[in-house]
Amino acid sequence: MFRRIVPAVLAFGLVASMPVSAAEPVTKVSEQVNEKMVKIFGSGGFKGVVNYTTGILISPDGFILTVASQTLDTSELIIHMYDGRKMKAVVVVTEPVLDIALLKIKVDGKKIDEPSGLDLPYFNYAESLKRPIAEAGDWVLGFSNQFEIATRNEPMSVQQGTISSYAKLHGRRGIFDFPYTGNVYVVDAITNNPGAGGGALTDRKGQLLGIIGREIKNTLSETWINYAIPLNAKVETKDGDKPKIVSFPEFVSLGMQFKYKPVDRPVVVLTAGGFHGMRFVPNILERTPPYVDELYPNSPASKLVQVNDLVSFIDGEPIYSIKSFNDYMRKTRPGMTIRLEVRRGDNLQTIELKLEEWPKGLLPTVPLPKNPDPPK
């Protein structure tokens, strides 16, 4: 117990000593880091799914790392540089298992795999990788364009905190288990806000430690967690049926040569409970009401439920949203019978559904941006 206090005290000792030593004031570090970061604007824009995120430059000619979010799911990515310049970017490759994407700035008249002619400030990924892993108690800075506070030449938000732990991640995004299961830096600052994904976690000198991840919840405590994917991230997974280790450094080095091939990702298995056969309207709000949008043929619900029914109760418990529906369903298993009350027009209908095994291929997978066509 006592040992654990020490790093915290020392960390704040560092903080406190900053104005005294003033060797590298955070103000200066922030300015330097900011020059190596970009604001990314893509698809999304309706409530719950933002159309902006953050990225970091890792080469002078415009390679960018960010998270593999829905924002990238467009052919028209726009980035804003630290100096206010506005440019186009394309996705080179994404690795869902790392939840990371590699982009490149597109300069008119140049092919994407040609040198762009740009000479931008950047983080040297390979050099950063040589530094030791940061430890719990280390003092860190987070940089991102969370909440789209900045556009054009307005600087990123800077936050400070300490590394709480370096540990394996088991997160959840919506109803889906999060694809990345490697080690992360967990931080005590609230870094992982909307649009912060792809931001930089650095040490107090502005040296890159990791990429701030997307907003996810801890699967155990159901609380939001703040974390970054470390530069040395490695994940054991399967490529098709073969075991494979996916490594972040390899992703970056092969990706920048246009040679990286994402793994043939296994379907992410959900603790989705028993199969009912209803599909709801797109879950874009924190509280999207569970209106039935589609019914799978020959499923338990197909004969009893109708499209546009609103699920209001399961087994007498009120259901307010798709999320609360899914949360309830997770407690179920194939073979159980549930009693639904659905609103159909002005009436409440009571329906009993006997849940089944999920048919092969129907288990929901994590929605991720499609990989783009190979660059020409």
Place this chain on the structure above:
Amino acid sequence: MITTPRFPRRPAVWFALAAGTMALVLAATAPSPMLAQVPAAVKGAEDERVAVIAKVKPAVAAVCFYGGKVCGSGVVISEDGLCLTNFHVVQPTGAILACGLADGKLYDSVLIGQDKVGDVALVKLLPKKPGDKFPFVKLGDSDLCRAGEWSLAMGNPFGLAMDFNPTVTFGMISGVNRYQPPEGKGTLEYTDCIQIDTSINPGNSGGPLFNMKGELIGINGRGSFDKRGRVNSGVGYAISINQIKNFMGHLKVGIDTDHATLGASFSTDAEEGDLSKIFVSSMLDESDAFRRGLKPQDQLVAFAGRSTTSTNQYKNILGIYPKDWRVSLRYRRGTASKEVLVRLMGNMDKVIEKEPQPGDPKPGQPQPGGPPSNPGAEKAKLSPAAKMVEVKKGYANYYFNVLAQDELLAEIKKNYGDFSKLTGNWALDGNVQLADRGGNVKLTWIDDKTGTMEVKMSREGIEDSVKPLEPGIGVGELSLPQGSGGLLVSLWQFRLLMTQLRDGMNPNTSFSPGFVHGGSEPFYPPPADGKLPANITDLRVDCDVLKTKKGQFEAKWYFDQKNHALLGCEATFVKEEDPCELYFYDWKDAGGVKLPHKIVCKFGDKTFATITARTYGLVRK
């Protein structure tokens, strides 16, 4: 789930210890043997921080309903108990409230002024004994704040402290010059604000943000919230103290202040690659910017001395100024660039006021879920503060405006003498210099038997005469002499101001009731020698403003805040037209009182005349 290989047990405890505020408390108070190992520089910085907190703590207020139910936070900024907070904190309390300080005492308090758009309110704490002085903090310069600097937020989050001892949180300035759009319909717009990761929560609203010297750099009031609920999300915002300074003159005199618009809208060019520029996309004909020559397609280069490359930046700059202020604007048309002074228009006209609805998101509300009722409303009527409330449209509390009028009028009498008996005819003999000619001039103010004053100007055989209150008088006559924008009418109002002040009984000759303290504004008198400096804003003098209104005649009188010298006025009788500007110099004795012996008259972008007085003749009545 997070597994922690190094500390497999009790990860929650570890989290709590690593959290910033907890660590701060530990570092500050734990009598740990580990401290022996802390380097001296670290310990020194820590001691400094503890000392700063101790120094400012007594001035941090818990803003409460009358009776003591906590509603938000505040900070005392003067020894006579002026206290800044958020508008959204005093909105539920009403004009009579209470503020608790760290001494554990609850002070009866009264609302003075408010800024709904900027979300600021000024409150006055009443001392327990007359003459008692309050602990207060010094205002800093928020323009010097930089992202990456440290800050302290203080206040009463969640209404935690029953003894009003404030909570302190320590964190980083995450960004400066941030723009956060309005939350209500046009209100609670945070412009040019300070973004912090320093933890602020419901109840921190209205509380101070300090730099590490203990100077007040902002008022905490808002955060970015999303899925995690309306508690600290690592992104809080403080209203910059420099914005509040611009409004302070208005707040102190009880005004319900308004922000400004330029009367022009802008668009950012959509070109890729280039650095951003903004251009005028449309303009209102009645705006001063239009009259000063700004046109659609002009590029806005700088506004109030700051360069403008994005609409966010433009909104940031615009948002920190009260309406009617004159600020500089630089625009580019083709290759030519020009700097002009523009008067800002009011903003509130376009704001549809909306009462807060239950469930409206409102940061800092002590108990989210509905508008809090005022539990102290009945008892508040017995407070000594109840005698300090006067309701009037356009004012948060007109009582303090009357006090400010009294003070300013006393200063005028002190500076220039007692004009109250000098209500007979006045005359000025001297010289006039116009753009193309000059010569002798005689000005006369004739007090006619009917009470209708006539002002005449004779110069080299030309005579102009105006009876401003004559029924049916036309705009052409009121504007005499031609090209002056109404010099004679302005001089008539000048005599009214000096002789009648506020309390004249004759409704024809006195300004009452159109007489109010208008807060503060910058004024740009041309230098006495006529030589303009390279930078137009170097002329700026911060002034207190008296506003007078009589019939269609409105004037603003500018008094230097330093010595209350009357520097000039702007007088209008047709709305949305340029005012006639008078500038007064060389105040000298004129038979027992002082009068300006040089008066410059400007209209639009031109100087119309410079009048130099040899003698004044003032007749008593």
